[in-house]
Amino acid sequence: MKDEDFSGIMEGIEDATAFVQGEQARARVVAGPDIKALRKRVKMTQAKFAKTYHLPLGTVKDWEQGRRQPDAPARALLTVIEDDPEAVQKALGTG
Secondary structure: OOOHHHHHHHHHHHHHHHHOOOOOHOOOOOOOOOHHHHHHHHHHHHHHHHHHOOOOOHHHHHHHHHOOOOOOHHHHHHHHHHHHHHHHHHEEEEO
16 A cells, blocks of 8 residues: 555544544535435425436435435436426436
């Protein structure tokens, strides 16, 4: 392992420890969109939302129940869905 890789790992551990101890300024938490509110706005069940936007149903459930957060590509897709759900459906061939 390179020294710079090890240093990066140690910095991450130090940041995580600081965050747990209340130093939130050292951590970067990216909040995802409110998937449940978005889904309700487009008037779809979890199953319909997942199928329409080519997402695994379990992933949609995990996002809504707070077990997981969308990663960067998923957040980008959800942002576009928020802006124009019909255009995404058209692009995916599901609308």
